[in-house]
Amino acid sequence: MRDARTPIWQAIADALRSDLAEGRYLPGDRLPTEAALAERFGVNRHTVRHGIKALVDEGLVRTRRGAGAFVAAVPTDYPIGRRVRFHENLIAAGRLPEKRVLLLEERAATGGEARALEIAAGDPVCACHGLSLADAQPIAVFESLFPLASLLGITAALSQTSSVTEALAAVGVADYTRASTRLTAVRATATLALHLQVSEGDPLLRSSGVNVDAAGVPVEYGRTWFAGDRVTLTLEE
Structure with missing residues (x-):
């Protein structure tokens, strides 16, 4: 039997x-x-x-x-449209947002960064590196670049707040919108894996985008590496 x-x-x-x-x-x-x-x-x-x-x-x-x-965490819906706001997006998804700044530095822009920000290669930028979390779980590693010549005081502003919106407002940018977004599938490097608490080689989604002020002048070039199993990116008009 x-x-x-x-x-x-x-x-x-x-x-x-x-x-x-x-x-x-x-x-x-x-x-x-x-x-x-x-x-x-x-x-x-x-x-x-x-x-x-x-x-x-x-x-x-x-x-x-x-x-x-x-x-496994339930993926967080994260809209990407003309208005990309980290805190607002996560609160709308019912999650508790948190940003941790890992490094804030002033350096020369690379060629690609300069093209995105419409400045000359080698011009000074403020680079803000950090970690985005939802409900205390890391969901993304980010790097945001700001042109120093047109945003005087941005480094000091970012040292006081993790909110890009608040920092830009402090230097005179009352509003900004997303001009372009590019999404690419990549694999986690050892350092990204460490920050995101995933395994090296795990799938990530990299977002590259440019934000502009009301006059259409670039104020931020950002690159974000999202943990592939924790975020669902949705495109909005």
Whole structure:
């Protein structure tokens, strides 16, 4: 007679799936270690690993080498249109926004940056590097560049606030809109993976865009690397 018993790994997957459904572990939470789960279910770690893989295949859990297994977060809707505002976008999506500035520096613009900002190569720019988070989970690494000649005091303004809107307002730019956006699929480098808490080589979505003032003059050239499984970019008119 055929053995109809449920495989142990499948029973483990079912139990963990129930834990997720009941809210025992929330999106972004780390699951117990394989050793802890092996002790909980009275099995070896290989069997636990098989059960977790089933949840990974379903998109419920993601694993990161050396860090463990995490509950997959529900992707955040992030509109990209003429008005791209980080805080407003995340609040509208029901998420708690946070920005962390990692580095603020003044340097010479590269050729590509200069073309985007419509300045000469080598002209001084303020470069703001940082991390964007939603509900305390990193979703993107960003680099924003501002022309120093036309935005006097922008570096000091950015040192006081993580809001680009507030910093630009402080130097006389009352409003700005997105003039262009380019989206490219890329792989996470070691440093991007470290900041975004993903594995090196994981898929990211890179957004490059130029914001202009009311007269159409570029005030910001930004590059953002989004964690591919945490953000759904939507294009708006």
